[in-house]
Amino acid sequence: LRPYFSYAQVLEGAFFAATQSYGVTFVERQDLPAWHPSVQAFEVKDRNNRFLALLYVDPYQRSFKHPGAW
Secondary structure (H helix, E strand, O other), X not given: OHHXXXXXXXXXXXXXXXXXXXXXXXXXXXXXXXXXXXXXXXXXXXXXXXXXEEEEEOOOOOOOOOOOOO
């Protein structure tokens, strides 16, 4: 199933669902610091384009990360 559920497609689908359900949008911020080059940062905005939060996405396994879904 991996070809049908690539990381990029799953992330796009999750953001689409959040936008449709809650009206929030996600804007990638490549200018923000992160603890690893593969980590992506997104600015989350509400329906009125007001800042709500920063979301850091770090989906890849590394030796220093603890396993689990938290």
